[in-house]
Amino acid sequence: MSKKLEGNGFWESSRIIIPEHKEAYLKLMKDRQRRGKPVLDDQELQLIEQALIESYNTRTAVTVTVFSPFDDEVMTGVVTSINTASREVKLFRGEDDFSWIKLEDIISAIV
Template identity: 30%
Template structure:
């Protein structure tokens, strides 16, 4: 038997366990998920103004936000605005303001 150079494994001992194969597949699937984009301060301020206006005037709003490694869209009225924790409530869903990418009145 011939030794591989550098790592000391035997040539005949190369194989892949099912757990290793599953881990490689899982890692490649995770890399396909979207990353949350960074929003500049001007866009954040614009989003905050629209959220505040929609809450004060009881208007329906459509938001696009990052949820569980992908973008989700929701339409509804903001029932609660939590300025301390920086989040809004639409129906029974709490959405963090820093995850909101776009909002329309």
């Protein structure tokens, strides 16, 4: 007799994964890979702020690493605006390409 029909084989061979379960499982696996935000000391924060201010004043390019829970994003551009009220900087990266980046999301900046 076939092994599929013996013991629990009948139910084991008829399992089906519906798309909703697959999506939930993949989301759970992705959430398990989530990283925590690194804690920066005061000296590192000052170096980041100095690099951003220097880029703003001299219109030179700065390379900024922006934190993301899954994969950090590295951007290069010129700081064209600093909004102290909302604690954001405007990074101009090309002709019509710019991004507003929150200061608390920046984990490194190099001029």
